[in-house]
Amino acid sequence: MSRRIRLFVAAACLACVSAAARQPDGALGLIRTPNNGIPAMVAPGGQFDVVLKQRAELRLVAGQDGPPLEIQWAELSGGMSRARCTVHSDALPGTYSVVATAPDSTDCNDRAVYVRNGFPDYYVVAHLTDTHIGSDRHPRPAADIFRDAVNAANRSEAAFVVISGDLTENGRIDQFLEFMAVMDESKLPTLVCPGNHDRDGLIYEQVFGPLTYGFLFGKDGYLVFDTKDYVTADDLDAQNADLEVLRQQIKPCRWAIGVTHRYEPAQSLRSQLILFVDNPLDHLMFGHQHRARENDPKLVPWKTTPMTMTPATVDGFMRLYDISDKEVRPREPQRVAEVAPPQPAPEPAPEAAQEKVPESQPGP
């Protein structure tokens, strides 16, 4: 059996396995967000939004019914509805599915809501990029390499994982299904954005929803945006309003951090004004070029936002970031096989303790 046929069979099996949570073809159903690629992270008593095609009864489920939700509804353009959900203050930390029950349909998004016991001032982010599921760049299947990276993130001290585009090699639904099957082995929240190999974004949108979105993690705001085709992305102003609104929303945050697939100096100048000139992001995480590069001043003509390019996961790499009151610090990229479990923090010198040590450390 050829490799492509094996992949197709695997994808078909995966489609059956995941049909309970999504449409049989892998597309989102009644619930658009949150989902396993754009999950919500919330503390007990906190809020998150559910965007869905029609109003429905909503609940959190983790094996059995989770904490009750207090819901405020609003209508969005295009006939969509938004439920602003407040998680009960007694909610137990854990990973929850969101279940929506409408008169004519039921939907469930797994790994959609993570209730956390608060948000530490210091935490670690795992950055994966360019997983290229379905490619034959290496003798080893890209999905297996991605699985190694997911496992490496699982055993790291990361609080969540961002995967910055080129999730697939050709943007095919079977490749997205294979990608999700591996991604769902993550014990951490996984947040994705599209890349140029994910093609025109139509299938990506069916699978994960919005191409551009924002999220909060404690004091920090993240802006995940689409540059899958930097030549035209946003050139006709389709994305700029989202960038402006999201950038303003995270303006009060301790750090405003961008995540995208690629940065090119010739990309839409309006988007560069919003992100790097008017209110410069504090850091930009991206991939695309399959190699590492940090803070090259030639990268940003405006000399404002530090940018860090992470080499491709399909080539066996990932990168961890330390986020603290003091800085957004990218570590050196690591081979996924070499990512070690978190080590106990050394005793700091008294002066350094005042300056550097975070108030709390995140759990694994």
Place this chain on the structure above:
Amino acid sequence: MHNNLAMKPCVVFLLSLLIAPSGKADQIAFVRGVEQQDQRVCVLDLNSGAVTEAGPGSCDGRPAWSPDGTLLSFDTRTEQGMGICIVRPDGSDLRHITHAGAWNRDPRWSADGKMLAYTSFGENGFETRITVYDLASGAEQAWPKDGQAPLMRPVWMPGMLLLYALRPGQDVQWDAGNAQGLAWLQDGGVLLAIGLRESGGKPLPDLFVVTSENCAPLPEWVLPSPGNYVEWAAEPSPDGSSIAWESTDGGDREIFVLNKKGAFDVSNDRASDWNPVWAPDGEWLAFESFRSGRRGVYRAYVGTARISPVAVSPGADNWSPAWSADGRSIAYVSDRTGNPELFISEPNGEKVRQITDNGILNFAPAWRPAGEEK
């Protein structure tokens, strides 16, 4: 599509018959496509409802009408990068300009329709330059000749009255301050553009005046607070007596206007305002603002800075305003139906009509100028 704005094409056509503006300026060029890769410049006839595909349909960019309305220019994807196209509105006589460089964007017509100016991107990094194309000779030339970089987003000055007032010894109604001004300016084609000027060790986008021989930032004494703010999107009024532009002076992005009386903030608000578009009479500016939470289209009466909404939708965006040639209508894009579609209304926001309903992407309306040959 769920609400009463979701009209069938035949209904759109019938409505367009009722609302079609009088006169000849009854065509709107725009870009449509299922996705970015197939975006194509098209022309919608408001009288017949017919849509003519004019561009090659390869990531076609924002269309611009020649002043006489006989030609459209826009950027489109080429094998090497992006190039400028010229085409008649019926799709005939499509011409790809032969460029020295691979990446060329955002063409703008000179007032006499004989030249195009556009931004050319260098091979490495942020080396944006201005290129001018002469339609008669088919020759490209860097402006200024030494190709100073970075310069971007050029637009032609239709007249010299305002810029001549910035030369030394002119009778301007403000304190000219110094004698440098724009003494080197002479008759001939003049562009406004955005350049980068060092400020505090960082380059800030600023307004520049560019000719074939020279370029310089607008004199600092012209600007309300020079040197500390980001200037962008310079747009001269139709007669060249005023310049509108965006500035972050005041903490957020605002629309400023410069004329012989000085420079004024005409859009003052805590939310961002951008993309100024002059009405044909030069008295009004349409612009986009986030003052309602999402992006909406507003207009300002320049003489008093009075603001009124044109298109504001709860939870949806309205953008890319384009005035009709008679100034009685404004076209814009709105995603209030869940999809970017074209709408037109009177400038006061009344008599709203949806003029596309194809369920795909529709962007960048540009109303055909009056007096065109058909």
